[in-house]
Amino acid sequence: MEEVKCENCKKDEELEKILLQYKQDKDNLIQILNEVQEHYGYIPTPAQMRIAEYLGITLAEVYGVITFYSRFTLKPKGKYNIAVCLGTACYVKGSEKILERVKERLKIDAGETTPDRKIFHRGNKMYRGLRTSTSIYNKRRSLRKSNCTKS
Amino acid sequence: MKSLEEIKKIREEKRKELDLRVNLKADTHEKHILVCRGTGCTSSKSEDIINNFKKLIKEKNIPNVRVIQTGCFGLCAKGPIVIIRPEDTFYAMVTPGDCEEIVNTHLIEGKTVDRLLCKDIDGTQVKRLDDLGFYKKQERIALKNCGKIDPENIDEYIAFDGYLALEKVLFSMSQDEVIEEITKSGLRGRGGAGFPTGKKWAFTKMAEGDQKYVVCNADEGDPGAFMDRSILEGDPHSVIEAMMIAGYAIGADQGYIYVRAEYPIAVQRFGKAIEQAREYGILGKNIWGTDFSFDLNIRLGAGAFVCGEETALLESIEGRAGRPRLKPPFPANVGLWQKPTLINNVETYANITKIILNGADWYAGIGTEKSKGTKVFALGGNVVNTGLVEVPMGTTLREIVYDIGGGIPNGRDFKAAQTGGPSRRMYTKRILGCSNRL
Ligand SMILES: Cc1cc2nc3c(=O)[nH]c(=O)nc-3n(C[C@H](O)[C@H](O)[C@H](O)COP(=O)(O)O)c2cc1C
Ligand code: FES
Numbered sequence: 001m002e003e004v005k006c007e008n009c010k011k012d013e014e015l016e017k018i019l020l021q022y023k024q025d026k027d028n029l030i031q032i033l034n035e036v037q038e039h040y041g042y043i044p045t046p047a048q049m050r051i052a053e054y055l056g057i058t059l060a061e062v063y064g065v066i067t068f069y070s071r072f073t074l075k076p077k078g079k080y081n082i083a084v085c086l087g088t089a090c091y092v093k094g095s096e097k098i099l100e101r102v103k104e105r106l107k108i109d110a111g112e113t114t115p116d117r118k119i120f121h122r123g124n125k126m127y128r129g130l131r132t133s134t135s136i137y138n139k140r141r142s143l144r145k146s147n148c149t150k151s
Numbered sequence: 152m153k154s155l156e157e158i159k160k161i162r163e164e165k166r167k168e169l170d171l172r173v174n175l176k177a178d179t180h181e182k183h184i185l186v187c188r189g190t191g192c193t194s195s196k197s198e199d200i201i202n203n204f205k206k207l208i209k210e211k212n213i214p215n216v217r218v219i220q221t222g223c224f225g226l227c228a229k230g231p232i233v234i235i236r237p238e239d240t241f242y243a244m245v246t247p248g249d250c251e252e253i254v255n256t257h258l259i260e261g262k263t264v265d266r267l268l269c270k271d272i273d274g275t276q277v278k279r280l281d282d283l284g285f286y287k288k289q290e291r292i293a294l295k296n297c298g299k300i301d302p303e304n305i306d307e308y309i310a311f312d313g314y315l316a317l318e319k320v321l322f323s324m325s326q327d328e329v330i331e332e333i334t335k336s337g338l339r340g341r342g343g344a345g346f347p348t349g350k351k352w353a354f355t356k357m358a359e360g361d362q363k364y365v366v367c368n369a370d371e372g373d374p375g376a377f378m379d380r381s382i383l384e385g386d387p388h389s390v391i392e393a394m395m396i397a398g399y400a401i402g403a404d405q406g407y408i409y410v411r412a413e414y415p416i417a418v419q420r421f422g423k424a425i426e427q428a429r430e431y432g433i434l435g436k437n438i439w440g441t442d443f444s445f446d447l448n449i450r451l452g453a454g455a456f457v458c459g460e461e462t463a464l465l466e467s468i469e470g471r472a473g474r475p476r477l478k479p480p481f482p483a484n485v486g487l488w489q490k491p492t493l494i495n496n497v498e499t500y501a502n503i504t505k506i507i508l509n510g511a512d513w514y515a516g517i518g519t520e521k522s523k524g525t526k527v528f529a530l531g532g533n534v535v536n537t538g539l540v541e542v543p544m545g546t547t548l549r550e551i552v553y554d555i556g557g558g559i560p561n562g563r564d565f566k567a568a569q570t571g572g573p574s575r576r577m578y579t580k581r582i583l584g585c586s587n588r589l
Contacts, residue, residue, distance in 0.1 A: 068455060072453060
């Protein structure tokens with residue numbers, strides 16, 4: 001996958017602005033990461049180093065928290081996020097084949113984003129709610145559908 | 152900043168103004184168009200519906216009509232839902248394009264738009280939400296205000312006895328009396344384990360420490376569940392008020408609500424509710440001139456199912472990976488930043504104000520011998536009426552699936568149902584009618 005240029009290497013003030021809203025207290029790590037993720041679409045390595053420095057903790061601690069929570073990513077997410085349910089019910093209905101097809105068409109693996117940053121493959125989550133609360137997952141579902149039929 | 156007198160005045164005046172929300176024969180020239188802004192209806196364009204109504208009403212210069220956003224009405228399958236008060240006409244599956252017809256026919260000509268009425272399971276056309284079989288077996292306590300008030304308007308909450316329970320507690324009850332009342336009510340935690348709430352409060356009050364915390368668990372990670380979400384979206388102040396009552400009872404002056412970041416509407420509405428409560432001087436120092444101070448902050452989760460577990464949640468609030476702690480010690484003794492901490496679920500809190508206002512005996516009169524009160528369910532899967540329901544404890548699965556849920560689509564057979572998220576078992580037809588197994 002082509003490396004997407006980390007935009008914040010240039011615009012470091014943006015990160016500083018986020019940091020300044022918070023006290024230099026390690027309790028704020030997740031709140032800061034949430035904002036950085038929101039802002040950049042992922043958490044770039046230089047930002048990780050700066051956050052560690054700001055809060056007075058090690059880079060390993062920051063990295064550990066990022067990789068623990070599924071909302072944080074080390075690579076940019078795309079405009080659209082796609083996930084294929086591999087829960088039991090979907091699996092017996094052939095979701096594995098869909099997954100193969102998605103990978104083949106987009107030429108990316110789970111956790112990666114297409115070079116044009118359009119589509120991010122979230123990985124193979126279990127969405128037991130999908131069939132249930134239709135309207136709530138509507139957006140995600142229609143997206144799934146369209147992506148799958150296109151591919 | 153508002154004094155207690157001013158809040159009382161708001162309650163009185165606003166209650167009169169909002170009588171049409173609950174009274175079919177309200178003495179008023181006004182009409183309120185209630186549009187559901189729960190997550191389900193919002194994702195099927197209810198925001199556009201609100202904007203269209205507002206635009207049309209302005210263009211056509213129709214007097215005395217207000218458009219109001221509410222939380223989830225419950226029957227999400229038929230969303231977006233629009234209800235017109237005081238006559239309580241219930242329009243289902245409304246699209247932004249239908250607004251013009253509703254305005255012309257309903258508001259101007261005074262007739263019902265039959266096309267948008269909902270059909271009940273037996274095929275009869277229903278004009279009011281309450282007439283649907285879906286609502287007949289329900290009892291709304293935790294969801295009392297959902298679909299009735301604008302969750303972003305503190306005055307509407309105050310109008311329907313909002314912050315009255317807090318007033319009662321602060322001015323006429325001791326800490327022990329509050330705990331005693333909750334214990335007597337028989338309320339048990341709605342977060343999963345069903346631990347007696349009063350007992351937990353008592354433990355936390357007894358724990359030694361100069362600083363204590365109140366935490367609300369809004370991490371609701373079970374796939375398909377949206378009970379806590381709907382309460383936060385539809386009636387955020389009821390959770391704030393209950394957390395304050397809990398703070399008073401155990402001796403805490405700081406609260407945290409841990410909400411998953413995947414619930415943006417809930418986070419936004421709850422944040423707004425906190426701001427309004429601060430503005431009114433309800434949250435803050437020396438509330439209404441008493442010795443009691445309390446403030447509340449939001450902490451966002453970042454997508455980890457395990458953070459719903461209470462000690463993992465505490466780890467996460469402290470900014471670390473959410474790995475559960477060993478128990479004991481329990482959070483009641485060693486919790487957030489090692490201080491005694493009370494953790495309850497959103498729905499547990501949503502019951503508190505009603506217990507304080509109506510009394511423990513009233514609450515204990517609902518439900519079964521061991522489980523008191525009601526339970527909210529997110530009803531999903533192959534049932535006709537998917538949505539949010541609240542039923543007295545002891546209601547059978549058969550009643551939920553058939554009488555409320557409307558049965559299986561296309562008259563097909565029931566195979567199995569799962570209650571309580573992925574960690575619970577499947578129930579088959581054999582025990583569909585047994586209440587004690589749920
Ligand atoms: C893996 C796991 C996940 C949990 N998820 C939640 C949750 O999403 N929401 C919740 O309120 N409680 C959850 N709990 C239960 C909490 O640990 C805790 O018992 C509850 O918040 C206490 O509140 P209550 O007494 O009001 O029920 C979970 C427990 C475990 C073990
Ligand atoms: S979200 Fe509108 S009725 Fe539930």
